[in-house]
Amino acid sequence: MFKINENYLKLPGSYLFSTIAKKVAAYTEANPDRSIIRLGIGDVTQPLAPAIIDALHSAVDEMAHAETFHGYAPDLGYEFLRSAMAKNDYQSRGCEIQADEIFISDGAKGDSGNIQEIFDQDNKIAVCDPVYPVYVDTNVMAGRTGTYDPKSEVWSDVIYMPCTADNHFVPELPKEVPDLIYLCFPNNPTGSAITKDQLQVWVDYANQKGSVIIYDAAYEAYISEDDVPHTIFECEGARTCAIELRSFSKNAGFTGVRLGATVIPKELRCGDVMLHSLWARRHGTKYNGAPYIVQKAGEAVYSEAGKAQLKEQIAYYMRNAKTIYGGLREAGYTVSGGVNSPYIWLKTPDNMTSWEFFDYLLTKVGVVGTPGSGFGPSGEGYFRLTAFGTYENTLAAVERIKHL
Amino acid sequence: MFKINENYLKLPGSYLFSTIAKKVAAYTEANPDRSIIRLGIGDVTQPLAPAIIDALHSAVDEMAHAETFHGYAPDLGYEFLRSAMAKNDYQSRGCEIQADEIFISDGAKGDSGNIQEIFDQDNKIAVCDPVYPVYVDTNVMAGRTGTYDPKSEVWSDVIYMPCTADNHFVPELPKEVPDLIYLCFPNNPTGSAITKDQLQVWVDYANQKGSVIIYDAAYEAYISEDDVPHTIFECEGARTCAIELRSFSKNAGFTGVRLGATVIPKELRCGDVMLHSLWARRHGTKYNGAPYIVQKAGEAVYSEAGKAQLKEQIAYYMRNAKTIYGGLREAGYTVSGGVNSPYIWLKTPDNMTSWEFFDYLLTKVGVVGTPGSGFGPSGEGYFRLTAFGTYENTLAAVERIKHL
Known part of the structure; x- marks a missing residue:
């Protein structure tokens, strides 16, 4: 049975x-x-913005003719979109992220839920509290969170990092060392931001302790202050400890279009195993690429x-x-x-x-x-x-x- | 670390x-x-067929105006598509599948890889041999397959059901009882079909033994013979033992458009837990819906x-x-x-x-x-x-x- x-x-x-x-x-x-x-x-x-609508129509037209029809997309995303992201989201900010470190997906919700799969069952996660529910719930489904106390609403094997008015909604380094640290800035739900100096402390901590930071940058387009980083890769050393999740939902209104990306630098390793390889294997085995027309719409986000x-x-x-x-x-x-x-x-x-x-x-x-x-x-x-x-x-x- | x-x-x-x-x-x-x-x-x-191209253009136009813009899709899919599938793929064949038993997704590859998540780690899987690699590989990733013998290319905890010329590429009931049985007919890769009577034997077996059949119907549009079932729900009793995976890739050329569905009847239970509820929870937590424009394209598949x-x-x-x-x-x-x-x-x-x-x-x-x-x-x-x-x-x- x-x-x-x-x-x-x-x-x-x-x-x-x-x-x-x-x-x-x-x-x-x-x-x-x-x-x-x-x-x-x-x-x-x-x-959707006119440039995106134009790109969608034009991609749909391509799908109508055998000569320009697109079948299965490359597992990890079309080169044109990966390059546009590498250039605009990273290299233009002085961050050394290459196109082949960017994995295109159908959105950050899926990626933020799936990323835990490539880690060991016994890894301990740390989350901000309050936090986007997907991080914790997907770890519950994977059996990584221990038991739930309905009274305190706390899982026994999760490290909670309170974000309250007292610490201006920026978490303090946890007392117990986590294996995986979920950070989202600008933050959902509190709307708070982290400065580059504050984030550098986390990157240094993760490198020192051997933790991985899963950094959700879904809201970076809303940053208005200069000292707030648009990506964790602005911090020194992030290439050896951080994975970044990107979304097109909020910067381009793609909530119903579905496009996102996960960035895994090739230096991020466990022993001699690149997390990049594990995620590539997951993508190749469980995912069949974001739709061509949607990736063309994504490319238009980066047009003038x-x-x-x-x-x-x-x-x-x-x-x-x-x-x-x-x-x-x-x-x-x-x-x-x-x-x-x-x-x-x-x-x-x-x-x-x-x-x-x-x-x-x-x-x-x-x-x-x-x-x-x-x-x-x-x-x-x-x-x-x-x-x-x-x-x-x-x-x-x-x-x-x-x-x- | x-x-x-x-x-x-x-x-x-x-x-x-x-x-x-x-x-x-x-x-x-x-x-x-x-x-x-x-x-x-x-x-x-x-x-893509002209009716589908028209539907895509028209949906893209809707996304260009606030009054007709579509944000997040319903977790489980738009009602218009779920109803069209229920009517055309099931009810028209006399199968009692309701719209709310159909979960829209971005394709059968993802669904066939993800479906194992809602089952226990210790469940034993049976697969046809040869078989679409995703079924086995995703169970390997979940730790459900034991050890691999590179010489025989066999996993110790997988039940292989050989499909060879001797049995006309239709598997025989396994000697050891599996918990999960992956079947794909018309088959990938052998191209063989199963008759309704032959499939009924599997449904009866699963009901008797308490196994779940994960039935991949991705190629049903190519069926030309009358005694070959288009869905497992043509068999009596399938509602208590079968999950069906549907794809738009091969019947409508959506390999680069990405659309699929998983059908879980509400009678399929483990004790008093509906598998339907578990999959709904997974969809709600790890997935954010197929794009509106793609679901409209899917609806056009069922237009005259x-x-x-x-x-x-x-x-x-x-x-x-x-x-x-x-x-x-x-x-x-x-x-x-x-x-x-x-x-x-x-x-x-x-x-x-x-x-x-x-x-x-x-x-x-x-x-x-x-x-x-x-x-x-x-x-x-x-x-x-x-x-x-x-x-x-x-x-x-x-x-x-x-x-x-």
């Missing part, structure tokens, strides 16, 4: 955003006349027209971020994030729990946000709003919250 | 098709003037125009299959497959090994095929040719082989 992977049964409840979707659906069904403004899930609302149009798109969302940040402060909330990030992180008022505030906001003014506690125990008492709505909806939501 | 997943190091050599690509690249570089005809990897050559155009496309490839099958027989080869399948399976002449024949064919006449031994020990002495080339190339390749 077959058996299931029992680790799945250890997962408490369902994936955060599924729960939110269900709650909102139930509320909408019960109150069909209420207008809902969604500033919860980090989904974008602006259409694409860059200019996306700069405007980011500015549009950052105006929203400012609107939320300023409006909530004015209304007396304690707010952070929003400067180098599309996320605004607020302290819930009146000692409400995160889910209490979620229900309060939904039922009183029809605004949907994300409960901080859904991201980990230290997120309790916090709440995330995103800048990805339309400007009109963002303004309206802030007005509603102001008049609560 | 972090450690790697040592199971990866157990994998012998690199993925079959990567090895072929490297050999061909080396030969081409050394002999730039030789014309190469590729009938090796199962990649298609015909362009799409169906008619794809019928012609399949007929085009099946003419190739007949050409290869007939031509090789004429030339004195022992050949099978090609009737319900785009694959032709031939016995290598003069007791050559599969790789010897690969090199012979490449260097003598510039034709690339796939060595049978790359698919497992019982594939030794066999060779696969595919019908996915152009008609002109297929004719030319057959002429070249005839005059060897």
Whole structure:
């Protein structure tokens, strides 16, 4: 008789955003006349930029003719996209990342969930708390997290690194040495950033202790301050300790287009085994490449027209971020994030729990946000709003919250 | 100090098709003037059908305007595509599969590699021999296959079910009871089919023994004979023992577009746990949906125009299959497959090994095929040719082989 992977049964409840979707659906069904403004899930609302639309149409046309049709993509991505990323995201910043160290994928969610597969079952992970749920949940599925205490909402074999107002939402080096360290900056969910000097401390620590940093740079396009690094490879020594995850979802609005990349420098080794080889083997065995038309769309992100149009798109969302940040402060909330990030992180008022505030906001003014506690125990008492709505909806939501 | 997943190091050599690509690249570089005809990897050559191109353009246009822009897709796929599949692939054949039992993905390679994750580490797998390498390799990565004997090319904890001329390339029930049984019909690589009555025996066996059948139906569009089932759910009792993998790669030429689906009936349980729930949880946690534009392209496969155009496309490839099958027989080869399948399976002449024949064919006449031994020990002495080339190339390749 077959058996299931029992680790799945250890997962408490369902994936955060599924729960939110269900709650909102139930509320909408019960109150069909209420207008809902969604500033919860980090989904974008602006259409794809014209340069990207042009690239998509043109790639679709290629698929219509035998001479220009594209079948299976190269396992690791088309050279044209890998080169564009190497040049624009890395070499232009003085980082020595080569095209063949970049693995194209269908998005950072998959990559951030799959990357743990190439590591030993007994490796110990460290995560910021609060944190994007995928890092922990995928390690739970792999049996790497020990037992769950429903009361504290803590896994026995995970090292939590609290990010709270006390440390300005930047974690301190852990007391116990982890094997894998997940870092995401600008941070989801807190919206906080890390300076290059602060990140250098982590790179030095990882090199000294023999840890690997899995660095999620999904939000780098929102960085506005000079001392905040756009990639971990700006730090000296990162090539021997870091893997970086890149997304096209937030810098180019590809949430429904699906494109991402993982960068693994060839110097990153365990003994004489390159992690680069392991990930290449995984890609070759379990993945069949991102669609040609999507990779062409990705290339357009780096065209002159694409860059200019996306700069405007980011500015549009950052105006929203400012609107939320300023409006909530004015209304007396304690707010952070929003400067180098599309996320605004607020302290819930009146000692409400995160889910209490979620229900309060939904039922009183029809605004949907994300409960901080859904991201980990230290997120309790916090709440995330995103800048990805339309400007009109963002303004309206802030007005509603102001008049609560 | 972090450690790697040592199971990866157990994998012998690199993925079959990567090895072929490297050999061909080396030969081409050394002999730039030789014309190469590729009938090796199962990649298609015909362009996307007009109905699909139209759907893609129209979906791209939707992405250009805020009112019709699509962000994150529903985790499990858009309702429009799940319904079209349920209706056309299942209900029209009298199979009770509902839309919400279909999980849309970016292709069958990923699904067939990932599906093992929801099962226990100690489950024992059975595979046909020869077999699509992904089934075994992904179980190796998960540590489920024991030790590898390089001499026999056999894993100690895998149940091999030989498919040879003796049993007409349809496996016999294994002596040891497996937990997971991978079946692919019409078969890759042998091109053989299974009748509904023969498949019913497997379904009954699985139900009796408590095994799960993972049924890969990627090639069902090529079935030409009436008694060959298009889905395992044509068999009685399959809802309690079978998972089916579907692909758009071969029926609609989506190898570079990427779309697939996994079907898990809600009756398939381990105790009171639905495998459906586990896979839904995996999708929700590690996957972010297939691109909207690709799912719209998938919907067009089921439109009246799409169906008619794809019928012609399949007929085009099946003419190739007949050409290869007939031509090789004429030339004195022992050949099978090609009737319900785009694959032709031939016995290598003069007791050559599969790789010897690969090199012979490449260097003598510039034709690339796939060595049978790359698919497992019982594939030794066999060779696969595919019908996915152009008609002109297929004719030319057959002429070249005839005059060897």
